[in-house]
Amino acid sequence: MTVSVTIDGHAVSVADGSTILEACREIGSEQPTLCWVSTLTPVNVCRVCVVEVEGSRTLVPSCSRQVEEGMVVDTDSERVRHSRKMVLEFLASSADLSESEMAPWMERYGVDPSRYGPPSGPHHDRDHRHAGHHPEPDGSAAETVDQPVKVDNALYIRDYASCILCYKCVQACGEEAQNTFAIAVAGRGFDARISTELDTPLTDSACVFCGNCVGVCPTGALQFRSEYEMRKAGIWNEDEQKVTRTVCSYCAIGCNLELHVQDNRIVKVTSPLDHPVTHGNLCIKGRFGYDYVQELGDLATSPIDEVLRAARADSR
Ligand code: SF4
Numbered sequence: 675m676t677v678s679v680t681i682d683g684h685a686v687s688v689a690d691g692s693t694i695l696e697a698c699r700e701i702g703s704e705q706p707t708l709c710w711v712s713t714l715t716p717v718n719v720c721r722v723c724v725v726e727v728e729g730s731r732t733l734v735p736s737c738s739r740q741v742e743e744g745m746v747v748d749t750d751s752e753r754v755r756h757s758r759k760m761v762l763e764f765l766a767s768s769a770d771l772s773e774s775e776m777a778p779w780m781e782r783y784g785v786d787p788s789r790y791g792p793p794s795g796p797h798h799d800r801d802h803r804h805a806g807h808h809p810e811p812d813g814s815a816a817e818t819v820d821q822p823v824k825v826d827n828a829l830y831i832r833d834y835a836s837c838i839l840c841y842k843c844v845q846a847c848g849e850e851a852q853n854t855f856a857i858a859v860a861g862r863g864f865d866a867r868i869s870t871e872l873d874t875p876l877t878d879s880a881c882v883f884c885g886n887c888v889g890v891c892p893t894g895a896l897q898f899r900s901e902y903e904m905r906k907a908g909i910w911n912e913d914e915q916k917v918t919r920t921v922c923s924y925c926a927i928g929c930n931l932e933l934h935v936q937d938n939r940i941v942k943v944t945s946p947l948d949h950p951v952t953h954g955n956l957c958i959k960g961r962f963g964y965d966y967v968q969e970l971g972d973l974a975t976s977p978i979d980e981v982l983r984a985a986r987a988d989s990r
């Protein structure tokens with residue numbers, strides 16, 4: 675059964691049960707999203723995807739609201755633009771969105787996080803704040819989630835200064851994919867943060883290093899150690915990277931891998947979301963076990979090898 679709707683003046687028919695976002699994509703109209711990914715249940719927390727629906731008192735999240743027969747949707751009304759601008763300004767004034775894909779949207783809506791003052795931080799106490807005990811803001815700076823990067827293992831880092839609390843990593847680690855429950859939300863209000871149990875390092879936590887949380891993070895808060903070290907060294911270059919789809923060679927399940935290769939080196943591995951078996955998820959071997967194809971020997975002398983070798987020595 676199909677449902678007919680009008681989006682920005684264009685009539686479109688989509689399958690019953692589709693979301694407004696899916697209907698928008700049907701007519702080639704992209705909408706910004708942060709907390710949504712096709713493989714997880716929508717949590718509706720970022721509100722950057724809101725649209726105006728005729729007859730609806732409030733703006734609605736396009737990522738989760740299903741279409742209804744005769745629905746008339748406006749994705750670019752003054753109200754939508756204003757709301758998206760405010761949401762992006764609040765997010766960008768408190769978290770670092772520079773490695774998210776929001777830059778074109780921020781430009782389009784004239785987002786100016788500096789309106790809220792210079793950013794505060796870094797905060798070294800965020801993991802130990804008590805619920806309900808907020809430091810009184812003095813209004814001289816915009817409160818942020820800025821804090822030191824957590825580098826506690828050789829495979830991936832956690833830079834919660836970029837975290838917008840979209841919960842995707844928690845969903846992926848929990849019952850929607852991995853069922854490991856190594857991470858959850860701790861704290862309340864602005865002190866809320868993603869944490870392992872009692873803030874233990876990942877190596878002492880229940881984490882099995884599948885990297886499925888890294889695979890769904892929309893802001894770069896969770897990052898391959900290789901990507902993090904290369905960005906720090908100024909040699910991460912996505913324009914030069916080739917992405918090759920292949921099949922994991924470790925077992926018979928047949929998970930698909932996307933190998934991101936720069937300067938003849940695998941620098942990151944992702945998994946296609948549309949794969950019917952794994953839906954973007956992998957285990958530690960498929961996601962991180964690629965060094966055997968490019969063991970860094972004495973003869974490996976590219977800048978990437980030097981950066982990765984130093985990172986590896988640092989992890990020992
Ligand atoms: S790597 Fe896997 S097990 Fe560890 S926190 Fe992320 S999703 Fe959970």
Ligand code: SF4
Binds near residue numbers: 836840868890894
């Ligand atoms: S770490 Fe990434 S995936 Fe997890 S809540 Fe923060 S932004 Fe979302």
Ligand code: FES
Binds near residue numbers: 707709717718737738
């Ligand atoms: S992407 Fe729709 S609410 Fe976050």
